[in-house]
Amino acid sequence: MRCVYCNSEKIVKNGKSNQGKQRYLCKECGRIFVENPERKHYPDNLKKTAIRLYTDGVPIAVISRSLEVPYETVRSWIRAAGEKAIKKNRRKEKSLSEQSI
Known part of the structure; x- marks a missing residue:
C-alpha cells in the first residue's frame, strides 16, 4: 500500500475511522488517510x-451547522464555486477584449 x-x-496503521x-x-508526508474512503x-x-x-454574508460555521454538513465540505464548495466564477469571468473578459479589437 502507498500513501494516497x-x-x-x-505508512503505518493509525487507528480506525x-x-x-x-x-x-x-x-513521509505526515498525512492521515483511509484506503478507499466512502464519500458522502x-x-x-x-x-x-x-x-x-x-x-448573503452567512458565516461558514453557521451554514455548516444549519445544513448539517461538515465545515470543511462547505468551505470546499465555496472555494470551488469561487474558482469557477473566476474562470468564467476571465473567459468573458477575453471574449470582450477580442470583440473590441
Missing part, C-alpha cells in the same frame, strides 16, 4: 443553498 497523497510506502475503516499515517454525496441544491447563504 505522496505515493510513499512508509468513524466508519470502522483502517486509518493510516504516512511517515450531497445534492446539488444543498450545495447551491450553501453558496447562496455564503454570498
